[in-house]
Amino acid sequence: MVITSDDIRKVALLARLGLTEAEIDKFAKEIGGxxxxxxxxxxxxxxxxxxxYQVTQLVNVQREDFVEYFLESDRKxxxxxAPNNDGEYIRVKRVK
Amino acid sequence: xxxxxxxxxxxxxxxxxxxxxxxxLAEAALDxxxxxxxxxxxxxxxxxxxxxxxxxxxxxKIAAGESIGALEGVPYNLKDVFMTRGIRTTxxxxxxxxxxxxxxxxxxxxxxxxxxxxxxxxxxDEFTMxxxxxxxxxxxxxxxxxxxxxxxxxxxxxxxSTAVGMGLYSIATDTGGSIRQPASFCGVVGFKPTYxxxxxxxxxxxxSSLDTLGPIAKTVEDVATVLQAIQGSDxxxxxxxxxxxxxxxKAVQQDIKGLxxxxxxxxFVEGMEPGVEKAIRAAIESMAKAGAEIVEVSMPHTKYALxxxxxxxxxxxxxxxxxxxxxxxxxxTKEAIEDYVQYYMKTRDESIGDEVKRxxxxxxxxxxAGSYDAYxxxxxxxxxxxxxxxxxxxxxVDVLVGATxxxxxxxxxxxxxxxxxxYLADILTVSANIAGTPAISVPCGTALxxxxxxxxxxxxxxxxxxxxxxxxxxxxxxxxxxxK
Numbered sequence: 329m330v331i332t333s334d335d336i337r338k339v340a341l342l343a344r345l346g347l348t349e350a351e352i353d354k355f356a357k358e359i360g361g362x363x364x365x366x367x368x369x370x371x372x373x374x375x376x377x378x379x380x381y382q383v384t385q386l387v388n389v390q391r392e393d394f395v396e397y398f399l400e401s402d403r404k405x406x407x408x409x410a411p412n413n414d415g416e417y418i419r420v421k422r423v424k
Numbered sequence: 425x426x427x428x429x430x431x432x433x434x435x436x437x438x439x440x441x442x443x444x445x446x447x448x449l450a451e452a453a454l455d456x457x458x459x460x461x462x463x464x465x466x467x468x469x470x471x472x473x474x475x476x477x478x479x480x481x482x483x484x485k486i487a488a489g490e491s492i493g494a495l496e497g498v499p500y501n502l503k504d505v506f507m508t509r510g511i512r513t514t515x516x517x518x519x520x521x522x523x524x525x526x527x528x529x530x531x532x533x534x535x536x537x538x539x540x541x542x543x544x545x546x547x548x549d550e551f552t553m554x555x556x557x558x559x560x561x562x563x564x565x566x567x568x569x570x571x572x573x574x575x576x577x578x579x580x581x582x583x584x585s586t587a588v589g590m591g592l593y594s595i596a597t598d599t600g601g602s603i604r605q606p607a608s609f610c611g612v613v614g615f616k617p618t619y620x621x622x623x624x625x626x627x628x629x630x631x632s633s634l635d636t637l638g639p640i641a642k643t644v645e646d647v648a649t650v651l652q653a654i655q656g657s658d659x660x661x662x663x664x665x666x667x668x669x670x671x672x673x674k675a676v677q678q679d680i681k682g683l684x685x686x687x688x689x690x691x692f693v694e695g696m697e698p699g700v701e702k703a704i705r706a707a708i709e710s711m712a713k714a715g716a717e718i719v720e721v722s723m724p725h726t727k728y729a730l731x732x733x734x735x736x737x738x739x740x741x742x743x744x745x746x747x748x749x750x751x752x753x754x755x756x757t758k759e760a761i762e763d764y765v766q767y768y769m770k771t772r773d774e775s776i777g778d779e780v781k782r783x784x785x786x787x788x789x790x791x792x793a794g795s796y797d798a799y800x801x802x803x804x805x806x807x808x809x810x811x812x813x814x815x816x817x818x819x820x821v822d823v824l825v826g827a828t829x830x831x832x833x834x835x836x837x838x839x840x841x842x843x844x845x846x847y848l849a850d851i852l853t854v855s856a857n858i859a860g861t862p863a864i865s866v867p868c869g870t871a872l873x874x875x876x877x878x879x880x881x882x883x884x885x886x887x888x889x890x891x892x893x894x895x896x897x898x899x900x901x902x903x904x905x906x907x908k
Contacts, residue, residue, distance in 0.1 A: 336785065343742060343788040344749065345781055346769030358843050359786055365844055366731040369802050372809070379804030380811060382633045382663065383860030383890070384620045389662040405526035411756030420751055421764035 428589030446479035446497030466585040496539030516560035529626025546581030555849035576606030593641040601853025604865035608828035608883020619860035623658030631740035648672035680902030681715030690726035691826030699871025735803035742787030828883035
């Protein structure tokens with residue numbers, strides 16, 4: 329099975345990766361090879377088999393609903409770690 | 425007294441007898457780093473000042489006549505994917521090149537409380553994706569046994585650093601073999617416990633249903649000591665089991681007489697190097713001589729484990745990597761871009777490495793409408809079948825053994841331009857991640873690579889049932905004793 333450069337373009341957009349044309353062609357080849365390899369799973373008979381999402385058997389792990397306070401210095405750090413901030417707020421691009 | 429020779433238990437004994445101080449141990453580790461890191465590149469950040477502070481505090485306790493714990497005053501390092509408040513944490517990526525976390529990983533907090541002395545944040549494949557530590561944005565890690573060969577990955581930094589004494593142990597992560605394979609390539613012990621027994625809070629996630637933390641050290645007893653200190657429930661990790669921690673010191677004392685050891689025939693894969701096969705079969709022979717009962721078994725879905733992994737892991741990666749958008753932390757493009765989608769695309773294209781990009785795209789593809797059922801859902805069902813193989817086989821035997829890797833360490837650059845060839849390096853390790861079962865790699869001699877003259881370490885892999893840390897440690901310690 330081959331994955332086309334167009335498929336890569338679509339996937340890259342979904343994944344928010346701004347690939348160059350050269351990258352698109354390169355990845356189309358490499359990912360094509362990998363998908364061909366993993367495709368062999370389609371031949372496995374999984375009739376009546378339930379999917380496994382995780383192996384812990386834990387279900388609905390919850391915590392008490394109370395407010396936990398941060399140190400002010402840590403809270404400040406969360407804002408100033410943002411590449412675009414004005415000290416108090418994180419600046420984001422307008423979403424249209 | 426050298427950190428490349430001392431085990432944790434020897435270091436502890438030496439500190440108690442006042443043969444050396446914790447500061448001397450820290451300085452010895454820092455000395456190895458200064459001398460060897462320019463060659464092998466195992467460390468990204470060296471925390472010399474912190475190490476001196478932490479060791480001085482322990483020396484004060486010892487001088488005051490107070491008793492110290494098993495890890496107290498012992499130098500160690502952390503794979504650079506663990507949040508350490510105030511200390512740069514990079515995931516070996518340009519994305520987090522200058523990232524300073526405002527919080528601590530739970531395991532790091534535990535080691536601090538246990539008096540551990542942190543000497544470095546060690547190198548890894550970028551965001552832990554790789555099997556050779558060649559995808560790191562900070563350069564590859566060289567194998568200390570032959571610097572033209574890879575250290576293995578993704579925990580190449582932790583394994584190589586422990587082998588040469590940049591600390592007496594390391595904490596690392598294993599998602600598809602990332603603790604065990606580099607441990608086998610570098611000749612040290614690496615343990616991936618059952619998924620969920622060690623808290624992942626603070627570990628930068630790669631694939632959330634597969635990521636497992638674990639120790640790397642020079643002996644099985646050391647690995648058990650570290651596991652004892654870092655295991656335990658954590659309200660901050662909803663996937664962390666709330667189970668009592670067993671007594672691992674007892675487990676490593678037991679011998680292997682009567683232990684039922686299964687040898688899955690499917691583990692002797694095509695393409696396994698003859699030297700590796702020889703070393704593994706010799707190891708199994710010595711276990712038999714020590715009284716273990718060797719049983720040939722079959723795990724029919726073994727050949728589907730790797731393709732299953734390379735659907736599930738990238739799918740989870742595509743989700744975990746979505747947070748790196750240059751908004752709250754990490755790299756942001758300096759180009760003036762107003763459109764938010766273009767801003768994300770440029771930011772991510774500029775900073776994320778090729779292997780990580782590949783996995784994000786494979787993951788996005790297998791989760792997208794039209795592909796989901798044929799790839800992702802099918803892989804989840806085959807995952808059930810792989811788990812079933814383990815459940816069946818552990819009705820007949822106590823542990824499974826085989827090679828950790830079909831080859832010894834390969835040459836730098838040999839597989840880095842063929843992603844699929846690199847993925848095949850994980851062929852023997854991924855099953856234990858898919859099923860969440862504990863697995864350890866123990867050194868079992870050396871083998872001459874087909875393309876070299878220097879004998880390279882071989883690792884024996886021992887796998888146990890879920891929550892079977894004790895029987896795995898028993899088998900590993902038992903083999904280690906006779907293997908010497």
